Amino acid sequence: xxxxxxKSIGTVLGETNISExxxxxxxxxxKKGDIITTESKVPSSEGKIEEVTVWGKISSIESTNVxxxxxAAQELTNENINIRDTILPTTRDELICKVIILGFTLKNNLKxxxxxxxxxxxxxxxxxxxxxxxxxxxxxxxxxxPLFIGSLLARDAVxxxxxxxxxxxxxxxIFGMSGSGKTVMVRRIMDELLKxxxxxxxxxxxxxxxxxxxxxxxLYPKNEVKLFYPNLSVSSDDKEIIYTLIDKLGNSxxxxxxxxxxxxxxxVKYEGGSLLKYIELLVRKARExxxxxxxxxxxxxxxxxxxxxxxxxxxAKKLKNMEQTNFRHRQKMSKLKFEELPDAxxxxxxxxxxxxxxxxxxxxxxxxxxSAIVSxxxxxxxxHRQEVEEEIPPFLTIIEEAHNFIPSRSEDKDNLPSxxxxxxxxxxxxxxxxxxxxxxxxPSRLDETIASQCNxxxxxxxVNQKDQRAxxxxxxxxxxxxxxxxxxxxNGQGIISGQVxxxxxxxxxxFDAELINDDIGNENFISAxxxxxxxxxxxxxxxxxxxxxxxxxxxxxxxx
Amino acid sequence: xxxxxxIKNKIKSNSSLFTNFVKNAVSASPKVQNNFLxxxxxxxxxxxxxxxxxxxxxxxxxxxxxxxxxxxxxTSCFVDGGVDKxxxxxxxxxxxxxxxxxxxxxxxxxxxxxxxxxxxxxxDLYDPKNELYDFAEDxxxxxxxxxxxxxxxxxxxxxxTIVKHILLxxxxxxxxxxxxxxxxxxxxxxxxxxxxxxxxxxxxxxFYNKNKLNAEARHFINVYLEAxxxxxxxxxxxxxxxxxxxxAPYIKNLLFNYKSKGTISEKDFKxxxxxxxxxxxxxxxxxxxxLQSGQAIKPLEVKKQIKxxxxxxxxxxEEKMDSFPSVHIGYIxxxxxxxxxxxESLNPSKNLxxxxxxxxxxxxxxxxxxxxxxxxxxxxxxxxxxxxxxxxRKYYATHLLKQAIRSKDQNTISLAVKILSKKVRSWRNRPxxxxxx
Ligand SMILES: Nc1ncnc2c1ncn2[C@@H]1O[C@H](COP(=O)(O)OP(=O)(O)OP(=O)(O)O)[C@@H](O)[C@H]1O
Ligand SMILES: [Mg+2]
Numbered sequence: 001x002x003x004x005x006x007k008s009i010g011t012v013l014g015e016t017n018i019s020e021x022x023x024x025x026x027x028x029x030x031k032k033g034d035i036i037t038t039e040s041k042v043p044s045s046e047g048k049i050e051e052v053t054v055w056g057k058i059s060s061i062e063s064t065n066v067x068x069x070x071x072a073a074q075e076l077t078n079e080n081i082n083i084r085d086t087i088l089p090t091t092r093d094e095l096i097c098k099v100i101i102l103g104f105t106l107k108n109n110l111k112x113x114x115x116x117x118x119x120x121x122x123x124x125x126x127x128x129x130x131x132x133x134x135x136x137x138x139x140x141x142x143x144x145x146p147l148f149i150g151s152l153l154a155r156d157a158v159x160x161x162x163x164x165x166x167x168x169x170x171x172x173x174i175f176g177m178s179g180s181g182k183t184v185m186v187r188r189i190m191d192e193l194l195k196x197x198x199x200x201x202x203x204x205x206x207x208x209x210x211x212x213x214x215x216x217x218x219l220y221p222k223n224e225v226k227l228f229y230p231n232l233s234v235s236s237d238d239k240e241i242i243y244t245l246i247d248k249l250g251n252s253x254x255x256x257x258x259x260x261x262x263x264x265x266x267x268v269k270y271e272g273g274s275l276l277k278y279i280e281l282l283v284r285k286a287r288e289x290x291x292x293x294x295x296x297x298x299x300x301x302x303x304x305x306x307x308x309x310x311x312x313x314x315x316a317k318k319l320k321n322m323e324q325t326n327f328r329h330r331q332k333m334s335k336l337k338f339e340e341l342p343d344a345x346x347x348x349x350x351x352x353x354x355x356x357x358x359x360x361x362x363x364x365x366x367x368x369x370x371s372a373i374v375s376x377x378x379x380x381x382x383x384h385r386q387e388v389e390e391e392i393p394p395f396l397t398i399i400e401e402a403h404n405f406i407p408s409r410s411e412d413k414d415n416l417p418s419x420x421x422x423x424x425x426x427x428x429x430x431x432x433x434x435x436x437x438x439x440x441x442x443p444s445r446l447d448e449t450i451a452s453q454c455n456x457x458x459x460x461x462x463v464n465q466k467d468q469r470a471x472x473x474x475x476x477x478x479x480x481x482x483x484x485x486x487x488x489x490x491n492g493q494g495i496i497s498g499q500v501x502x503x504x505x506x507x508x509x510x511f512d513a514e515l516i517n518d519d520i521g522n523e524n525f526i527s528a529x530x531x532x533x534x535x536x537x538x539x540x541x542x543x544x545x546x547x548x549x550x551x552x553x554x555x556x557x558x559x560x
Numbered sequence: 561x562x563x564x565x566x567i568k569n570k571i572k573s574n575s576s577l578f579t580n581f582v583k584n585a586v587s588a589s590p591k592v593q594n595n596f597l598x599x600x601x602x603x604x605x606x607x608x609x610x611x612x613x614x615x616x617x618x619x620x621x622x623x624x625x626x627x628x629x630x631x632x633x634x635t636s637c638f639v640d641g642g643v644d645k646x647x648x649x650x651x652x653x654x655x656x657x658x659x660x661x662x663x664x665x666x667x668x669x670x671x672x673x674x675x676x677x678x679x680x681x682x683x684d685l686y687d688p689k690n691e692l693y694d695f696a697e698d699x700x701x702x703x704x705x706x707x708x709x710x711x712x713x714x715x716x717x718x719x720x721t722i723v724k725h726i727l728l729x730x731x732x733x734x735x736x737x738x739x740x741x742x743x744x745x746x747x748x749x750x751x752x753x754x755x756x757x758x759x760x761x762x763x764x765x766x767f768y769n770k771n772k773l774n775a776e777a778r779h780f781i782n783v784y785l786e787a788x789x790x791x792x793x794x795x796x797x798x799x800x801x802x803x804x805x806x807x808a809p810y811i812k813n814l815l816f817n818y819k820s821k822g823t824i825s826e827k828d829f830k831x832x833x834x835x836x837x838x839x840x841x842x843x844x845x846x847x848x849x850x851l852q853s854g855q856a857i858k859p860l861e862v863k864k865q866i867k868x869x870x871x872x873x874x875x876x877x878e879e880k881m882d883s884f885p886s887v888h889i890g891y892i893x894x895x896x897x898x899x900x901x902x903x904e905s906l907n908p909s910k911n912l913x914x915x916x917x918x919x920x921x922x923x924x925x926x927x928x929x930x931x932x933x934x935x936x937x938x939x940x941x942x943x944x945x946x947x948x949x950x951x952x953r954k955y956y957a958t959h960l961l962k963q964a965i966r967s968k969d970q971n972t973i974s975l976a977v978k979i980l981s982k983k984v985r986s987w988r989n990r991p992x993x994x995x996x997x
Binding site for chain 1: 665
């Protein structure tokens with residue numbers, strides 16, 4: 001580190017302390033988010049005085065022209081005078097930067113230590129070289145497995161890496177409004193983890209991750225990428241989930257009807273398999289009980305039983321519909337190979353395996369069934385990690401549109417089975433290597449306990465104040481100054497904080513264009529319309545439409 | 561042309577003359593109180609008549625937009641000095657700063673404006689025999705002397721700053737000083753006023769070395785006179801601009817000229833001067849009533865240092881007073897609601913109207929305050945706490961301690977330490993500026 005080569009960019013001002021200071025900046029020499037340094041002295045533990053380099057991050061910049069009298073603006077406006085023609089000062093904008101102190105380093109050692117003595121007022125402030133900033137960040141991260149994710153927002157040349165170990169063992173939340181760059185960021189992380197053969201499971205609602213399948217041969221020849229469609233397969237253990245599903249998806253039931261439903265679930269044993277089959281079985285059995293009422297259920301009238309039968313029929317119909325929708329979406333992507341999701345209870349290794357990325361394509365499923373699917377899947381996988389035999393390696397679960405799976409209690413959503421499961425996995429996950437990454441546009445709508453368990457955060461552009469508040473509430477490391485920056489971030493610019501880095505950093509995430517799903521791509525409705533060609537049926541309809549409309553109009557005329 | 565009732569209304573409605581009179585009315589005799597309106601109106605009418613007779617009133621033109629687009633190529637320099645605010649505690653060493661704001665509006669950003677500062681400490685400036693640390697027996701005397709030293713230092717320093725610009729052959733179209741171009745030197749003629757150090761004089765006026773800088777040569781009067789004589793030789797026009805005038809040099813000289821010509825009798829002259837004194841009538845007061853916004857009165861040549869006046873009488877410096885250059889003073893009324901500003905120069909103006917219109921335009925940029933904005937800018941600059949610039953802060957600190965330690969006086973040392981450890985004014989408390997946000 002050659003501090004002599006660093007450019008001087010300003011002077012420390014007035015009162016300083018050990019956590020922050022202000023400095024006056026020379027025009028255009030640094031930006032918000034930049035990492036800067038100042039030389040200082042601290043007393044060492046041996047009572048010596050040591051020369052140190054103090055590192056800080058510019059958290060805000062204010063500009064004032066102290067010499068410009070307010071009155072003058074009045075005359076300029078009234079007389080329509082160009083300020084540049086007058087003797088008024090225009091170039092003496094004074095830039096005052098607020099700096100959050102990151103720590104200090106000693107000569108020839110890049111270990112960042114907490115500052116315990118204030119920086120010197122009037123000391124010069126320098127702009128360290130990109131190599132030195134990068135070296136500091138790397139040394140400070142002290143990571144065995146760094147993941148490259150992008151560059152420091154204010155400085156392209158400074159590459160930013162985050163710590164993989166903390167990423168997969170703790171939990172990460174990724175927030176930001178729609179289109180702000182969350183998914184691009186997740187794909188970046190997945191790319192890095194794939195290279196490390198770390199197993200991952202992605203819950204993909206929109207098909208944002210299908211690019212991994214398309215590019216697997218080219219980009220990840222040593223990895224396996226599997227694409228699953230959900231199969232609501234249940235076992236007798238999942239009675240509670242089944243009850244909830246039927247209760248919530250079907251018609252609303254009275255108390256006696258509910259009693260009948262739970263007794264029915266008790267009575268009709270099931271070895272496991274498709275939920276739809278089980279429901280069909282339940283329908284048959286319920287009909288039987290209804291027709292010979294006296295025997296099994298004394299207190300329940302057959303009429304009530306038929307209500308339950310009809311409700312079960314409803315549930316079956318809805319589930320079939322969702323399966324159908326999902327199927328149709330899959331068909332559109334005929335080039336991709338979809339497999340039915342294996343039973344996580346009995347064959348977890350088909351889902352979680354070294355070097356494998358598993359994508360669960362959930363498009364078409366309503367919240368509740370999707371939640372049930374996820375809940376059963378994660379419960380089973382987690383169980384396998386808990387067991388002594390450890391049938392599957394540690395893995396990372398990536399939950400897109402997390403508000404669908406872990407809504408806040410205040411959202412007043414139905415009691416989704418996935419909430420409890422994910423809460424359990426996230427609180428105990430550290431022990432068992434089941435890290436979770438939650439992604440959402442609406443942090444304010446997420447379950448508070450789960451969100452606060454995420455000890456690393458990546459936040460993208462966010463305008464909604466409620467969401468901003470929720471974000472800072474859940475974070476220990478995101479500062480108020482950081483959160484003020486959120487509305488001004490551009491696509492792909494995020495602030496990373498928490499255990500994957502050591503201090504919050506504004507980052508420009510690297511965009512992997514290759515990982516975009518070619519089949520769905522980005523919404524580009526204009527070109528979709530440009531290339532639009534009517535379907536055969538539509539063409540036929542259009543062919544006759546004119547004739548029919550003629551008939552109608554003639555008909556009307558006569559009526560008048 | 562205003563008639564008497566107009567004038568009276570003007571006096572009553574918006575003149576500082578009236579305000580001033582009301583303030584002082586308590587101490588004035590009943591007769592003076594009663595006659596105030598009539599008398600002052602009559603004086604105003606008479607002066608107005610003389611001004612018109614002498615064709616001294618002139619109308620200036622101001623067209624904001626056009627003016628500035630025509631004059632954006634001009635380079636102007638604004639100079640002001642100030643006593644360093646951070647060091648005003650008791651009689652601790654004081655530093656004097658002079659700032660220059662140099663601006664050429666149509667230049668590229670890099671060369672458009674320059675803020676230059678020079679700074680000096682009183683302890684460095686005056687002869688160590690009169691070290692400021694020597695506390696006088698009498699606090700009042702001590703304060704008096706300290707104030708004189710401060711004033712003297714500021715006046716010299718401002719003048720020297722202009723001299724430096726001239727010596728460096730700076731290409732200015734205009735140079736303006738915040739304050740009189742030639743100060744009244746009378747206060748510095750008192751017995752015991754310290755001389756400047758050799759070092760200080762050599763630095764201030766490098767070319768000035770007659771008599772090998774003996775004590776007399778290093779006295780304020782001689783150094784200042786030397787500086788004024790160099791200023792007088794400047795190729796570009798230099799004006800001192802004074803906000804409000806609390807004396808009546810213009811009126812008195814005007815009357816004196818008319819008396820000399822024989823237009824006014826000795827008796828009338830004397831009694832009018834007495835009236836002016838009685839009613840505390842000043843140039844500003846009277847011209848505020850007489851002039852319309854955008855009008856000026858052409859300069860008169862005036863002697864600033866009047867021999868035989870007050871303390872100077874009998875002083876060793878009395879004879880020197882005649883050597884000081886005379887000053888040309890005129891007034892411009894910038895807007896309706898403020899008193900006219902005084903314009904002083906050592907030489908007669910070559911382009912009087914053009915110069916005055918330039919001053920008017922710079923003052924119109926402060927539409928309420930009605931004072932050249934460049935001087936307002938440099939005033940703020942000279943007042944900025946100097947720890948903003950590291951070098952001067954460091955210099956100040958070491959200097960202060962050295963001085964204190966040299967004095968071997970425990971009180972002084974502890975005072976110095978106190979000043980150094982005193983929390984400097986937070987940068988947030990700077991004088992207000994910038995666009996209202
Ligand atoms: N780091 C980046 N660099 C360049 N462009 C980016 C970056 N991140 C995002 N973008 C652009 O923004 C688009 C949307 O990004 P992305 O799909 O990641 O948004 P999102 O936050 O996941 O939104 P949603 O909540 O709607 O899913 C991308 O397709 C890309 O065009
Ligand atoms: Mg997305």
